[in-house]
Amino acid sequence: MSRKSKLLALAFLTASTTVGADWFENNTTITQAHRHLLNRDLESMFQSLVEEWQQQPTKSIKNHINRLFLQSLEVDCGKGYSSQPLPEWIDSVVVRQQSIQSPGRDTYLSAIEIESKRVISEISLKKWVDRRVSNDSEFYVNPIGDAVTEKAAYGIRYNLSSPLDVGLYRLDVRLLDGETWSQWLIFNDQSLKQTVRWSAKDEWRIEKNALLNPYCPLPRLEVGLYDYIDGKYTQVWGKEYESDYPTSLEANNVTPDRYVLAVSMKQSRWQGPILFERSQIISKTFDVSADE
Numbered sequence: 001m002s003r004k005s006k007l008l009a010l011a012f013l014t015a016s017t018t019v020g021a022d023w024f025e026n027n028t029t030i031t032q033a034h035r036h037l038l039n040r041d042l043e044s045m046f047q048s049l050v051e052e053w054q055q056q057p058t059k060s061i062k063n064h065i066n067r068l069f070l071q072s073l074e075v076d077c078g079k080g081y082s083s084q085p086l087p088e089w090i091d092s093v094v095v096r097q098q099s100i101q102s103p104g105r106d107t108y109l110s111a112i113e114i115e116s117k118r119v120i121s122e123i124s125l126k127k128w129v130d131r132r133v134s135n136d137s138e139f140y141v142n143p144i145g146d147a148v149t150e151k152a153a154y155g156i157r158y159n160l161s162s163p164l165d166v167g168l169y170r171l172d173v174r175l176l177d178g179e180t181w182s183q184w185l186i187f188n189d190q191s192l193k194q195t196v197r198w199s200a201k202d203e204w205r206i207e208k209n210a211l212l213n214p215y216c217p218l219p220r221l222e223v224g225l226y227d228y229i230d231g232k233y234t235q236v237w238g239k240e241y242e243s244d245y246p247t248s249l250e251a252n253n254v255t256p257d258r259y260v261l262a263v264s265m266k267q268s269r270w271q272g273p274i275l276f277e278r279s280q281i282i283s284k285t286f287d288v289s290a291d292e
């Protein structure tokens with residue numbers, strides 16, 4: 001069965017089991033979204049889903065359009081959702097969602113990071129309609145390169161008590177000179193296709209939960225050691241892997257001490273030129289002895 005035939009079958013199954021077989025006859029935004037997906041017009045499909053989310057749909061409709069969105073990722077991993085480039089003063093936009101599992105505690109974090117050669121004064125993410133993501137947030141700036149380019153990574157980090165809800169969000173960015181840029185973002189609840197868990201005191205295991213989407217970047221494993229320096233945890237060693245994932249620490253020349261070992265599995269997709277990155281992080285204290 002071809003990929004287009006699979007999309008047709010999946011779209012019909014999704015629609016008929018959720019909103020009834022009469023969806024073909026009704027000219028609703030959901031109908032339009034299905035038609036656009038079958039025609040591989042992902043940009044129009046995305047706009048239809050934005051319109052549907054703006055109508056504050058019922059729970060069953062929310063589940064339906066979320067499944068349709070996840071299904072559409074099989075086409076090109078979300079690159080076709082927008083043909084509009086980023087503003088000339090933005091080099092990249094990354095949307096990060098993290099779940100952090102440490103002994104006895106689970107925490108969640110969402111962040112927006114934007115690389116720009118111009119000075120950004122404000123970044124905000126709000127759920128439709130005009131609802132704050134969290135009151136616990138931090139705006140930060142990290143210089144990139146040399147002083148000649150004046151390029152920097154500007155970010156907003158939200159500490160959360162639970163993952164962000166599936167749905168429609170608005171990203172707003174303001175420059176120091178007053179110029180602004182805004183973009184609709186759709187968040188989903190796609191599960192990680194590969195996850196990590198501890199298998200021994202100093203080892204972990206990679207679990208494969210589903211087939212990888214060939215149009216998406218390969219899942220990345222990141223391993224890092226963190227030390228508590230000047231009142232905050234600072235990474236003292238780290239390495240990232242796209243294949244041949246290790247299952248134990250491969251660090252060399254690390255000063256013997258007690259650290260926090262963090263192992264992260266990252267899965268990415270696109271929304272046009274915007275990269276969405278979802279991470280699962282497991283962490284624990286870790287002792288590096290003199291003979292390691």
